[in-house]
Amino acid sequence: MKKFELAITKAWQNQSPYLQALAPLSAVYGAVSGARKSLYDKAFLKKYHAAVPVLVIGNITVGGSGKTPLIIALVKYLQAKNVRVGVISRGYGRVLAKGERSSTPKLVRTDSTPDDVGDEPCLIVQSTAVPMAVGADRGKAIELLLAQFSDTQLIISDDGLQHYALHRDAEWIVVDGVRGFGNGKLLPQGFLREPVSRLDGATVVYHDKRSERYDAKALRMQLDPAPLEPLFTSTNPAPKPPASVYALSGIGYPERFFDTLQTLGFGVIKKPFADHHKFEMDDITPLTQHPIITTSKDAVKLRTLASRAKSPIFENIWVLPVSATLSESVYGEMDKLLQRFGLS
Structure with missing residues (x-):
């Protein structure tokens, strides 16, 4: 399975012509995911509404876009402003104990291991000491977090853009300006989880050192090595x-x-x-x-x-180590959200 993942990733990067053979599977994927989103949007399927505002930070592509360093930088910014922020995540890669389900929420601590909670949650908490919970059921993760940290004012969801069972008060989409959208095709023909049209009207953070590609008001970030x-x-x-x-x-x-x-x-x-x-x-x-x-x-x-x-x-x-350097427009957008949520 891991070898296949590496092979398909390489094919996406090289925009291999052989990916055309996967077009029928991409059509099925697009139809199913679009129908599922529509069922939530039209309230045929129930969404979980948290007691505090939720900001989802995710992407529409498979693979790294710089989302985790962005979350770490935003958590540190919010902590400096004395906003009591918490983070939730699916906890991808956690090893479940006997009888435990992926939906069972778990708190992330500074001494948690990747087997306990996943690698990215470990990195986030070790970098910020932010209250954090993981679980495939984001609603249950939020409930656990709020039960343990009742003074939480804002929750950031690490990924979960396509987890439509979770109501979100705002969502930011991170776009890797170097990789772009590849061949522009949905999984598995391309590495898009959702069509590019998903960006329409969304708050988009561009991850690209070549910041001159965007206007001065665009939300931008870059990763700087230490x-x-x-x-x-x-x-x-x-x-x-x-x-x-x-x-x-x-x-x-x-x-x-x-x-x-x-x-x-x-x-x-x-x-x-x-x-x-x-x-x-x-x-x-x-x-x-x-x-x-x-x-x-x-x-x-x-x-x-x-x-x-x-x-x-x-x-x-x-x-x-790398750290995310954010444009002033990113902090400005966060300040607008805080004002909207009554947290400024």
Whole structure:
């Protein structure tokens, strides 16, 4: 399954002509998802309404768009303004205990592991200490969060744009300006979850360093790398350009990570894995010739692996942190929401 995911991702990136064979499946996918959305919009299916405002931040494409760094930056901004914000997420990749269901909500704590709650929730909470709950049933996740943190004033839903069972008071869609929309086709012929027309009238945040592509009022973000950090405390010196390094990545769009390392001047030996890949020792033990550099999201899983498998190879793994730099228009849009919700 993981090999198929990597193969289809590569086909999307290269806009392979062979994807045309998947057009009938995309037509079925579009019809089913469109009908489902319509049933919720027309109130034939019931939506969950939270007791506090909910902002959904998601995308219409498969794979990384920069959504998680954006959420981390917004949570820090809200915390600085003394807004009591909470976050919910599906918790993709969590390992369910016996008898536990994916819909069963669970709180995320600073010592939670990716197996407990998923990798992205771990990263968000470790970066911000924000109250957070995960669960496939977003309504139940919100109820748990509000029961434990009754002073919560605003909830951000990490993804869930297509989870129409959740009423949202506002939604932001993140668009990767580099990848764009590929061939413009729906899954599986392309990597669109919904048609591009979904952006009409929506609040869109463009993730692209080439900010001149948009007007001054557009909502923009870019990811800026920080100095390398050891996965653990290491006596080894951090690798410096133009050293060759293994670029180890299990994120939705690994090419962005590879490009960043190349821009920094490293010789990059690409080691991509499927999004949310659960690393095992066999994935890293062959990587002995050069230092390993990975992403913050992958680091939370590698630290869990290292706690189980003591090996000197972890002394040679380095993390490239990134932070989202947001345009003033993004903060302005958030301030407008706070005023609308009576939180300013």
